[in-house]
Amino acid sequence: MPVLRMCFGRSPVTLSARYQAAFSGRESGFDANVRYYLLPLGSYFNLAPQVGWRSLDRPGQGTISGVELGVQAIFSLSPKSADVRLSHTLTAPNSSQETSITTLAVSYALTAELRLGSRLEWRRSPLFDDYRVGILLDFAL
Template sequence: MHCWSFVAALLLLTAIGAAAQIPPAPPGSKPLPNSELERESPVFRRWIANPPDLLYDIENGQAFPTRLGIGIAFTPSRSGEIAYTATLQDVVLGGTRLSLSGDFWRSGTSNQQWGANARYYILPLGSYFNVAPQFGYRNLVIDGITRNGLEAGAKFLFALSPRAADIAFIPSWVSPDQGGAITRLLLEFGYSLNPRLRLTTTVQWVNSSIRTDTSFGVNLELIGF
């Protein structure tokens, strides 16, 4: 019995001595990545070389792109009349959640509109959902009759994939000097074809004391110009 106790004690002392000879890992050391995974994955190599700061991206990276676009639209209520459009959307002022936007829309000589506004996004710019109250000015020519005034509204943004695909709903109201308030509803579906080009389809509804029109359009946009 004493012999087995002696053997057990000897084995225990041997194990303790072997463990004491193993050098401790240096502070801050990380396990080496799988060499094959590192070799075959460019994304993994970038993450190893420069780990992303996800919190910073959410706070400062835009889930929506700044873009400049041109396009066409047609209005079924005007026998499919064709309009030409130009837009500049969400130029974010550095270090803030404030953005500037503008657009121009023209059909023939008696129908056109243009406007500019400022939006302030309530949530961080990298959020998948955001709301931005907006305030600006709009000029509309409807059947040759001009209406213009201050415009107020909000943008509701759903980023399905940050900077790649999103849906935006923008209701707004124009308060002209005469003729009663004008209601505008704009629905946008955007999809990035590549890092520089984006395709956006739009549905716009304009209701005024003169008439009501619904138009459908498509824009080709340059991203981050």
């Protein structure tokens, strides 16, 4: 989940940044991106191209870092309450380290500030080919 997600009023532009690390120390990563939502925020469906930077570090296997390009589709089951997000990104495209990440996330707002969700992520790169499952608790300030 993003450590920081900034919306600029009713602007269709958002900025987010995130750091994550495995408890085992097997992996860590950082990413930051800008998304531009093509339809008005709060719509039942939206599409957002994104551009940013990602770094994935797996001790013993190496580090992949570079420009990240992608797109995210959002399906709001109930605006501001429940949504399904599907995204696909490429990190370091057209390089020997090109990494593809596909993510499916489902979340539900328990309150205006608290969201509960789950996330399934498939990752393919020259260094690894794996998937991750996560349970998310997102608190908005």
